[in-house]
Amino acid sequence: MNYVSVENISKSFGERELFRDLSFGINKDQKIALIAKNGTGKTTLMNMLIGTDEADTGQVIMRKGIKVAYLPQEPKLQAELTIEESIFASDNPILKVIEQYEKALENPEDSEKYQAAFEAMEQYQAWDFETQYKQILFKLKLDNLKLKIKNLSGGQKKRLALAIILIDRPDLLVLDEPTNHLDLEMIEWLESYFAKENITLFMVTHDRYFLERVCNEILELENGKLYNYKGNYAYYLQKKEERIAAENASIDKAKNIFVRELEWMRRQPKARTTKSKSRQDDFYIIKEKAQQRRKDNVVELEINMERLGSKVIELHKVSKNFGEKTILNQFDYNFQRGERIGIIGKNGTGKSTFLNIVAGNLPADSGKVIIGDTIKLGYYTQSGINPKPGQKVIEVIKEYGEFIPLTKGKTISAGHLLELFLFDRKKQHDYVEKLSGGELKRLYLCTVLIQNPNFLILDEPTNDLDIVTLNVLENFLLDYPGCLLVVSHDRYFMDKIVDHLFVFRGAGEIEDFPGNYSDFRAYEDSVPTEKTEVKADKNSWKQQQASALTFAEQKEFQKLEREIKQLEDDKQRMEQAFSDGTITDIEKASLELKTVIDKLEEKEMRWFELGEKAGI
Missing domain, CATH: 1.10.287 (Helix Hairpins)
Known part of the structure; x- marks a missing residue:
């Protein structure tokens, strides 16, 4: 059953054309994701679907009687209502029945009202619905239903807006970054909920595991054209290639x-x-x-940063409390050169506080934080960038420096760095106030990287970044030779970038786990519940990990995969040129092809060697 037909729509803002003659459909039970760079029209396209914007040409045809719900990045809720009142403000008839039943429970002495409410629950078969909506509220940690909207944090408002549309059960859900402001536990619950429920979705998200496990179709908007892939994220990557x-x-x-x-x-x-x-x-x-x-940006920079000395950063019996809430309790750790640590844990367990203590921005209550003499910190915080009025993009970067030194005496200019992070020459001379939220995040990243730190701290670097930018950032970090400490809810990002984790359990308990996020989930799902057994199991897990690749070998293995792919592409292109008969100097081309084949064989042998050691 077709819910929505989008026919030949176009949209421009002044002389800037976002897209032209786009067509696609949304059918019942489809779970579609839209992928595009920031600023290319994703939000505009969603606004057209929900009727808050119109196409310049073409039309969006909605099936009669279809109920559509939209989750924006910044939800609009009535400040004076409570959480409970916001939920029951829906026009869903079953919710009205449940609301009357809840009120009847508050006044059990009025038996007549209670009986009428009970019978209505039976008539509308609302018992299962009530159980489901309470489960949704529980999973999204909205337990105090009497709290007013005006007293909620931004994250709580986003979770409430998500809860409202899930409870309301519309025919079509249009979602803009639904996993933002959710911790990992909530994300995995929502992922599981969407995967098993017969729900029709159209969404924008940068969470690639979410795309992999939920979506059955991906639309990519690139250079004003729409490409359709009938599969999940892995299928999309293969077919796009x-x-x-x-x-x-x-x-x-x-x-x-x-x-x-x-x-x-x-x-x-x-x-x-x-x-x-x-x-x-x-x-x-x-x-x-x-x-x-x-304009595919692959970032491979051999950075010539200041060499890390034997002492990096040391934490000796560090403690931190906020009132009765313990964040750190006698925490000890010595960072090693080239270490890449990811930090995970529920919201409120102290992850950002820990980063601020390591960076020297927040004093510990007791203990010592010793920063080595050679350490040059780069700190990407959630607060973002604060440019001067009237500044242009390139001017913001040049305040920090004109060049980054590379190995072999080479340098990369501020402008080139911006290009690598998707700011073309024209965009570099735009005023900063014109940038979108995602573009501001990209610019902020560049201000941190241009300072050439050898110890990089990243607090939620993936928020508001599109998938294209995430791939650019990941390619940069894979080749980054310094220390890396990162907090992120992006599981795909963490799996790709870090080699072990600090797991913040709350109440000052921090567990050092020897693996990436997927390893941790596998470990969590397999261990017994008794603490003594868990400890033994974790030790055996560490022993298993010890026989796998070292960090340097992991980095080499990942780099080999990229190099092999490039050599295979070169080989295919050169062989095609021979087939097409377009070679002018056959002898020279034959030697070049032989060189490529020899290099490919050499790289593949090393790849197999490391793969065998890793148990792949």
């Missing part, structure tokens, strides 16, 4: 034809025949195709 390879092959072929046709054009006399005019017209089409290029 195939599409790009086909596009590049087409561009390479056009370049070869362009070289021939350009020579022909130069030889032409000014007088034109009908035949030569037609060929000249074709030439300009070929030229446009040949000059296309993808």
Whole structure:
């Protein structure tokens, strides 16, 4: 059953065209994700679906009687209502029945009202519905229903808005970053809920595990065009790679034809025949195709940062309390060179407080934090950037420096760094106040990285970043040679970047876990409940991990995967050129192909060697 048909819609703001002639449909029980760079029209497209914006051309046709609910990034709730009143403000008839039943329970002496409410619950079969909505509130930690909206934090408001639309059970849910402001436990519950329920979804999210486990279709908006992938995130990655390879092959072929046709054009006399005019017209089409290029940003920077000494950062019996709430209790740890630690735990367990203590921004109640003489800290906080009025993007970066030194005497300029993080030359001269939330986060990252730190602290760096930017950041961090300490709710990011975890359990309990987030989940799901047994099990887990790859080998293994992929692409492109007959110097091309094949075999042998050690 078709719920929504989007037919040939276009949208521009002034001279800037977001997209043209987009068409797609949303059918019952489909779970669709929209992927695009920040600023390319994701929110505009969602606003068209819910009717708060209109296309310049084309139309959005909604099936009659369809009930649509929208979860924005910043929910609008009535400040004077309580949590309970906000939930029951829905026009859902079953919720009205439950509301009357809840009120009847508050006045049990009025037996007549209670009996009427009880019978209504039976009539509407509302008992299961009531159980489900209470479970939703419990999972989203909305237990005090009498709290007023005006007294809630931003995260609580987002969770309440999510709870309201889940409880209301509309036909179509349109969700903008539904996992923002949720801790890992809530994210995994919501992921499981969406995966098993017959719900129709259209959402934007940067949570790639969420995409993998929930979505059955992905739409990608790129350069104003829409690409459709009938599968989850892994399928999307595979098919996108195939599409790009086909596009590049087409561009390479056009370049070869362009070289021939350009020579022909130069030889032409000014007088034109009908035949030569037609060929000249074709030439300009070929030229446009040949000059296309993808702006895929792969960041591989061999940074020449100040060398870490033998002493990095040491914490000796550090304690921190806020009133009766314990954050750290006699905590000891010595950071090692090249260490990459992820921090996970429920909201409110002290993760950001710990980062501030390590960075020297917050004093401990007792104990010592000793920072080595060679340490240069870079700290990305949740508070973000605070630019001066009237500043341009490039000016913000140049305040911190013009260049980052690389190995072998090379440097990277502030402008080049911005380009790597998706700020083109034109965007670099925009005023900062024009930037979107995601673009501001990207700019803030650049201000931290341009300072060339050798100990990098990141507090929720993935919030508000699109998937394209996340891949750029991850590629940078995979090659980053310094120490890394990161708090993130992005499980995919943590699995890719860190090699062990600090698990904040609350009440000052911090567990050092030897693995990434997926390892931790597997461990948590497998261990017994008794603490003594858990401890023994964890020790055996550590022994198993000890025989796996070292951090340096993990980094090499990940880099090999990228290098092998690039060499395979080069080999395929060169072999295709031989097949097409476009090679001019066959001897030179043959030697180049042999070099690529030899390198590929060498890299693959090392990859297999490390893979065997890792048990892959």
